[in-house]
Amino acid sequence: FDQRDGYIWMNGRIVAWADAKLHVLSHGLHYASCVFEGERAYEGRIFKSREHSERFRASAQVLDFELPYSVAELDAAKQLVVDKNNFQNCYVRPVAWRGSEMMAVAAQNSTINVAIAAWDWPSMFDMETKMKGIRLDIADYRRPDPQTAPCHAKAAGLYMICTISKHRAERRGYADAMMLDWQGRVAECTGANLFFTQKGALHTPIADCFLNGITRQTVIELAKRRGLEVVERRIMPDELSGFDECFVCGTGAEVTPVSEIGPYRFTPGVISRALIEDYSLEVRPRQQAA
């Protein structure tokens, strides 16, 4: 991944892809003092760029550091990366970490580094493939409680259990894994939020110990615009048999129907299809009024 053509923004300047390096004694690598974002550009414009930049800065603050760039500066830098690489539809990855000046748990005086990369990542499935649904395993690891980990930050350290769970799911032939929370309730997937439908209404877990995804918030808004009822509530795994449709959503996944979670079966249907369509329209840059 580190040898390819293209440009990466690093600490305020554009560098060649292969030159965007850091030292092996970076605190972020050893102690996970690292936060990141995941965004998508459509037709050359990043969807909800400001919301992502705000979350990026907030995640850093939760990890006790301040990004040395404002939301406006981050937005401009991200757009520069998209433009400089000549991307239309791509994934954008801002990342910030403590540098290599101090190598111990405490690292108050280390530099804060920020980089922004982007790469091609087209929406992977056409509607008919999507509507077949993906299969989800049920992860062994649970989302930690808010008193155990800073669960609302998009912090690198929180992804350790996601990578382990996703690898296990893939080895067992699944696309991803559903994770429960510390109390055994349905939480989310390893990199996306979860929705279900019941009698025409959307049901989704309360985002009280996992990321309240920007896509999740967008989907809730789109559903309400359609007049659908949206119920945010505690959902236990044994309730999954009572739902009709299920889908995951996230910047990467967009809206992707689910056909199976462990022993439970779902039939992707009209609500998933409608929200896939609504989302794909919503992410397109708006035409400027003449």
Ligand code: PMP
């Ligand atoms: N949960 C986790 C664990 C994630 O990594 C992501 C992707 N950032 C999401 C949910 C969805 O968040 P968003 O819609 O903001 O991409």
